Amino acid sequence: MKLDSLDGLMKPKSVAVVGASATPGKIGYTVIQNLQKDGYKGAVYPINPNATEILGYKVYPNVTSIPEAADAAIITVPAKFCLDVVDECGRKGIKNLIIITSGFSEVGDKELEEKMVETAHKYGSRILGPNIVGICSNSEKFNGSFAPFLPLEGKSSLISQSGALLIAIDASSYIRGVGFDKLISIGNMADIDFADLVTWLDKDENTSCISMYVEGFKDGRTFIEACQKASKPIIALKSGVSAHGAAAAASHTGSLAGAAKVYGAAFQQAGVIQAADLDDLFDRSLALSLQPPMKGENLLVLTNGGGVGVLATDAAEKYGVPLKFAPADVQAELKKHMPEFGSAKNPVDMTGMAGNEWYYATTKFSYAHKWVDGLVVLYCETAMTNPLEIAQSIKKAVDDSGVKGKPVTVSFVGGERSVNAMRWLVDHGIPAYGAPDLAINAIAALREFYKMKEIVNEAPISCEGFQYEQAVEIINKARTEGRDSLTEIEAKQVFSIYGLPVTATELAKTEDEAVALAKKIGFPVVMKIVSPDILHKSDAGGVKVNIKDEAAARDAYQTILKNAKAYKANANIHGIAVQEMAPWGTEVILGSVNDPTFGPTMMFGLGGIFVEVLKDVTFRVAPVSQNQALRMFSEIRGAPILAGVRGEAPRDREALADVICRYSSMIIQLQDEISESDANPVLVYEEGKGVKVVDARIILKKKA
Ligand code: ACO
Numbered sequence: 001m002k003l004d005s006l007d008g009l010m011k012p013k014s015v016a017v018v019g020a021s022a023t024p025g026k027i028g029y030t031v032i033q034n035l036q037k038d039g040y041k042g043a044v045y046p047i048n049p050n051a052t053e054i055l056g057y058k059v060y061p062n063v064t065s066i067p068e069a070a071d072a073a074i075i076t077v078p079a080k081f082c083l084d085v086v087d088e089c090g091r092k093g094i095k096n097l098i099i100i101t102s103g104f105s106e107v108g109d110k111e112l113e114e115k116m117v118e119t120a121h122k123y124g125s126r127i128l129g130p131n132i133v134g135i136c137s138n139s140e141k142f143n144g145s146f147a148p149f150l151p152l153e154g155k156s157s158l159i160s161q162s163g164a165l166l167i168a169i170d171a172s173s174y175i176r177g178v179g180f181d182k183l184i185s186i187g188n189m190a191d192i193d194f195a196d197l198v199t200w201l202d203k204d205e206n207t208s209c210i211s212m213y214v215e216g217f218k219d220g221r222t223f224i225e226a227c228q229k230a231s232k233p234i235i236a237l238k239s240g241v242s243a244h245g246a247a248a249a250a251s252h253t254g255s256l257a258g259a260a261k262v263y264g265a266a267f268q269q270a271g272v273i274q275a276a277d278l279d280d281l282f283d284r285s286l287a288l289s290l291q292p293p294m295k296g297e298n299l300l301v302l303t304n305g306g307g308v309g310v311l312a313t314d315a316a317e318k319y320g321v322p323l324k325f326a327p328a329d330v331q332a333e334l335k336k337h338m339p340e341f342g343s344a345k346n347p348v349d350m351t352g353m354a355g356n357e358w359y360y361a362t363t364k365f366s367y368a369h370k371w372v373d374g375l376v377v378l379y380c381e382t383a384m385t386n387p388l389e390i391a392q393s394i395k396k397a398v399d400d401s402g403v404k405g406k407p408v409t410v411s412f413v414g415g416e417r418s419v420n421a422m423r424w425l426v427d428h429g430i431p432a433y434g435a436p437d438l439a440i441n442a443i444a445a446l447r448e449f450y451k452m453k454e455i456v457n458e459a460p461i462s463c464e465g466f467q468y469e470q471a472v473e474i475i476n477k478a479r480t481e482g483r484d485s486l487t488e489i490e491a492k493q494v495f496s497i498y499g500l501p502v503t504a505t506e507l508a509k510t511e512d513e514a515v516a517l518a519k520k521i522g523f524p525v526v527m528k529i530v531s532p533d534i535l536h537k538s539d540a541g542g543v544k545v546n547i548k549d550e551a552a553a554r555d556a557y558q559t560i561l562k563n564a565k566a567y568k569a570n571a572n573i574h575g576i577a578v579q580e581m582a583p584w585g586t587e588v589i590l591g592s593v594n595d596p597t598f599g600p601t602m603m604f605g606l607g608g609i610f611v612e613v614l615k616d617v618t619f620r621v622a623p624v625s626q627n628q629a630l631r632m633f634s635e636i637r638g639a640p641i642l643a644g645v646r647g648e649a650p651r652d653r654e655a656l657a658d659v660i661c662r663y664s665s666m667i668i669q670l671q672d673e674i675s676e677s678d679a680n681p682v683l684v685y686e687e688g689k690g691v692k693v694v695d696a697r698i699i700l701k702k703k704a
Pocket of ligand 1: 018019048049051078081103
């Protein structure tokens, strides 16, 4: 049966409360009380077998007896009764069930939770929860929760996986002066998940920014897809960032993938802005909900204080929106509104003499100027100025400029009068903060939003044309031999099916074959042991490089065999790989894991100590597009090395990005086969000269 659209959940015209209670202090009483006191205008149907009236509402003995199929039911009966209630609601035609009750999968009873979802879906109904606080909606005056009141009004809507945190956010919205239209508690996400709510909120005329507190997704991919399709800004605070599964990983990449890194990558790809902490979630949500994205990189800062100007300059660098000197014409005009000893460069320091008129004139001019893509106005409270008048001048200047679609944020540093002036600004649509770095951070979020949206929907390369069957054949052969990993030669064959430039590598079973292959490939060559029982070839003395002639090849063949047998007497030796010796290049590592939440995921990092010691790596959920791959290069600390250091030419980043795209397509197409893999090292040559995969490793998924 087609599932309901969630309109009735988020904007119910009537609501049943199953488990409503006449006893103050019970959740079933609080929900009725909240609906009433917070002004819900729809019909309310309390349901309780023993009561006749609660807070003036007529009480019904069961769901069947209420006069209509309410848009939503809020369920507050103990867990053991919930399944029957879900079924009764389904029969009545109630399509949206807000199950507040705890005691399901969070305490190990997954089965009961699944049965409820199955039952609900049978009737086309949806479940929010269970184990939630409920929903608060200012625009509907709907407090369908046991949170004490509706939050301060605002334009963000927040989804929270923690009920207690949602209540805390609700209360602190008033203290912080950051409002929300809706607060949605998502709990166990038995049915409705983040993706469903993002999709709905993106269309909601009362929501301009979607904020979320996330502990973990059930299905990371549907979340990414929903966010990619959304046009509104989305900001997430993710908790629980310790590594998971890393200890059990069989590949290099597996041991480096942690929840924080993979979630961070997924948010990037989804176009979701991250909040560093709870304060940041409030601050950035405020800016994202009130202001448009920052479309270019030119940020101008106006101030009456040198100190806050320098703090803003430092913050601009830190948050990725570094200040540039304003062009001469901008400086010349701004100079008219400051004393001789002011500075019009950027930050524009009007000095402590700045009053309403100068703030008005500089804000109006700067905001309208085509060079300026975003404006931050700073103010330190002085005895000669009135913060509210400064705030009003800034707002009037923005309005009078006649320009729309550019972001502005403000910071007032001062006392109570400044705090009140900032409240006034927020009420009038201009985000204002108590410190300059916060105003910069807020505008940086608007810049980040624009940049992410620019590349988020870029198509990855298609898997069509790759010889999937051929790859599976190689894998199946290994499986029939009882192996759970491919040899280097097999792994390279699979890589090359997907167009990865691997070094020519062939297997020799005899010394003469090794010599013949070396001649065919061309000296110098590398020779390596091929044995499923020897994974760390160098440790076993199983690798010889720079073999220059036939005599050296014969010698290497014998030495490698001898070393391998000494390392592991009963090792199953397939032979010796003879491999083209690739010229030196910058070493990088690529790899893949199957993340439990997001599925096939790519890793990139610089090789050698960068990966071994510094763990300087970054991730993307596959498939990865060319621009996302290029972005990965700038995310690692060793980024300058690829850009070319110490007079070296820049490395071939386009070719490397192409390899990442192909690799990511491979792990998508072979996701039922490949568990983890590494290409390590991959040598990257100077621009135009490509890359070479020198070693390859594929670990197979265990089949039932
Ligand atoms: N139909 C209608 N009413 C029913 C039915 C039914 N089938 N079965 C029971 N009821 C009534 C009961 O008679 C009772 O009403 P009464 O007060 O008139 O007797 C009412 O429903 C509630 O049932 P109780 O047995 O009294 O249960 P109680 O109110 O103590 O607890 C609750 C129920 C709140 C659902 C509880 O089981 C629970 O899950 N609590 C935790 C909820 C929670 O915290 N969720 C959010 C987690 S997030 C966070 O941490 C903040």
